[in-house]
Amino acid sequence: MAAHRKPRQSPLGGQAVRTAATLALASAATATLFEGSGHADPRLTTAQVKAKVDRLYEEAEVATEKYNGAKERADEAREAFDRLRDEAARRTERLNTARDGLGAMAAAQYRSGGLDPAVQLALTSDPDEYxxxxALAEKAGNRQAAAVTAVRRELGAIRQLRAESASSLAALxxxxxxxxxxxxxxxxxxxxARTLLAxxxxxxxxxxxxxxxxxxGTGSQGNSGSGGTGGTSGTDTSGESGGTGVSTPSRADRSSGGDRTxxxxxxxxxxxxxxxxxxxxxxxxxxxxxxxxxxDCSGLTQAAWRAAGVSLPRTTYTQINAGQRVSRSQLAPGDLVFFYSGISHVGLYIGGGQMIHAPRPGAPVRIAPIxxxxxAGATRVS
Structure with missing residues (x-):
């Protein structure tokens, strides 16, 4: 019977197949068209690129200050964990010493037979000697009790240190x-930002x-530096204290804009x-x-005041609370000046409407108008 069965028909007949193929090709072409137009960035003007790059650098600085804060907290947690680990090691050493002493006492008692004091009195021929x-046995017992107490104390301390270490490690x-x-x-x-500039x-x-x-206000040479704001200084992404070299400050960098008195x-x-x-x-x-x-910006202000014998916190949003708040009209040289609504940038005011700050990648430390x-605000360090 199987030999007489009709061949199984495809759900799509010849015309249907052709129609489906046509639709598939049209769909692919449409998808390609939309994909191309959707992913191809429109040609931006120089002003638009500048606006976007400025926003990206501002957002990068916000993230940088959050990174600095996270690093500070991680460093503190690591130091706390190391202290707990060292204390646990010292406690363990004391515990082992106490255990050794207790073991020596137990061995001595075993060798002496550990007779009951009443039996010892009955057997001795000299009451004074007994x-x-x-009295000596009582002193030994007191020493043994003290040794047991010391072991218990060290065991409790080690348990607590281990619990604190686990909590500190989780925080780290x-x-x-x-x-x-x-x-x-x-x-x-x-x-x-580098992609936009490229x-x-x-x-x-x-x-x-x-x-x-x-x-x-720096003139044509003041900000381009090595490749402008997308130059080599900005490509060092290690986040460490080492830099990529020192560029010679131009005249504009030393005395840019505003009142230079x-x-x-x-x-x-x-x-x-x-x-x-x-x-x-x-x-x-x-x-x-x-x-x-x-x-970076807060690293510079922190280092400047450290050189003056004052310890500032690491981030912009903590430095602003490190002294007395002052208004813009009350600014004096040495004040910390902060910018943007998120307090993401800081400079050191030097008078005459000027500050020294570390602007952003590709722009070296310089003098600039505030x-x-x-x-966003200012703080007087005391």
Whole structure:
């Protein structure tokens, strides 16, 4: 019977197959068309590129400060864990010593037979000798009790230290996870900025550099540096204190914009902080760096005030609370000036509307007007 069965028909007949093929080709062509138009970025003007790059660098700086905070917390957690581990090792050594002493006492009792004191009294022929031995036995018993107590105390302390170490290690792992997340965020923003700048033609890049320089009041050479804001200084993504070298500050970097009249610092410490910051002019910006060969913004202000004998916290959002808040009209040299709504950038005010700061990748430490960014507040370090 099987030989007489009709061949099984395809669900799609000849016409249906042709129609389906036509639709498939049309769909593929449409998808390709939409895919191409959806993924092809429209040609941006120089001004639009600048706006996007500025926003990316601002977002990168926000992530950098979060990275700095996570690193500070991770370092503190690591130090706490190491202290607990060292204390546990010392306690374990004391426990072993106490156990050895207790074992020696137990062995001595075993060798002496450990007779009941009443039996010893009955067997002795000299009561005075017995009483002397009994006193010694009591002292030995007291020493044994003290040794047992010491063992128990060390065991309890070690248990507590182990519990604290486990908690500290869990906190450390959490901070390290946050550290990696913020590092990824920083690198992503910087790479996006470099990609945008790489699409500019030579003429567009020249216009871009001129626009950045005009905003900073530094002239044509003030901000382009080595490849502009996407140059080699910004490609060091290690987040460590080491930099990529020191560039020589231009005249514009040393005295850019605004009133250049020297202003006397209100005290010796402020003068020392400013003097240190001036000596760092021309060194590259590297995110996460705290010197001595490269800095990010909060790393520079922290290092400047450290040179003056004052310890500042690591991040912008903690530095703003490290002293007395002052208004913009009350600014004095040495004050910390903060920018953007998220308090993501900081500089060291030097008077005359000027500050020394580490701007961003590709832009070395320099003097700049404080009105080049949205002012968020100021703090006087004491």
């Amino acid at each position: 009483l002397e031995r009994a 792992r959490g901070h390290e996870t946050e550290l990696r997340r913020q590092k990824t965020a920083v690198l992503g923003k910087l790479e996006a 699409r500019l033609t030579a003429e567009e890049r020249a216009r871009y550099d001129a626009a950045v320089a005009a905003r900073n 020297p202003v006397t610092a209100p005290n010796n410490r402020a003068a020392e902080a400013i003097s240190f910051a001036r000596s760092q002019i021309g060194k590259p910006y590297v995110w996460g760096a705290t010197g001595p060969s490269a800095y 009105d080049e960014m949205p002012f």
